[in-house]
Structure formats: C-alpha cells, structure tokens
Amino acid sequence: MPRCDHAAFRVADLDRSLAFYERVLPARVTGRKQHTDRWRTEIATLRPLGQEDFTLVLLMPRRVRWLLRAFHGLVPRQTRSHEHLGFVCASKAELEERERVVRSLGLRLANPLTRLDDRDGWVLEVHDPDGNAVEWTFGVVHD
Secondary structure: OOOOOEEEEEOOOHHHHHHHHHHHOOEEEEEEEEOOOOOOEEEEEEEEOOOOOOEEEEEEEHHHHHHHHHHHHHOOHHHHOOOEEEEEOOOHHHHHHHHHHHHHOOOOEEEEEEEOOOOOEEEEEEEOOOOOEEEEEEEOOOO
8 A cells, every 4th residue: 555645635725724733633734835826726734743745735716715614514524425634643632632622712612532432542623714623533443
C-alpha cells in the first residue's frame, strides 16, 4: 500500500480555515499561492506538527466562493459525504489534550471524547469552518 502524503479540501474562506487548522491540529502554513486557472483558485498548504511527511492542501476558488459558502451552509455534512481527516494519538492523554485544545478555542465538538462500545478505542471529532470533520483516535477504532 502506498503511503498517504496529503489530503486536499475545498474551503469557502481560506483565512478562516488556515486559522482553524493552525490552532487545532496544530499545523504551520508552508505555502500559499494564487493559481492561474479559470476559477482563480487560491491554494494553501499546511504541515501538521510532527508529521513532516504529510501535507494538508486547502483550495478556495475565488470566482465561486459565494456558491461554496451557500452549499456548505445549507447541506449537512452527512449528506455531502463522510470525508474526514483522521489522526492517531499515541496515548489517551494525548487525545485528552486535543479535546482540551478544541474546548479552549470555543469550538463545538461534533463527537466529544467517546469510548467505542464494541472496541477498545476512543474517538474525538470536531468540524472545521466548512463542516469537514477532523477526527483523533486512540486504540482500536477500525476493523
């Protein structure tokens, strides 16, 4: 299986999404540029701290930004898809720290720190400003 090295998401407000990921993951912005495509897409790349081999790519088409905002605002995430970013924590204490950070930033937890009934694992989920899920896990959570 090839190693996954990036994930890309469309966002409605690039600055708002960058601020979210810089604080919540945490991550650092590694690049930002304006593409010359017909949608005048602005592209930003982030690197989650401690994940030097992984890049998060955020794309914002400036010409249809109003349409993305309307779509994300009107259509629930579960209806759009079950896409999400998944991060594995090395300990439950690390997972608890992620929850503390999310709460300290005043973000709404989509799924607070929860022990899975049928597995020896824990999960924590928050939504970014566009409704995309960011999930942290510890233990056995997937089959």
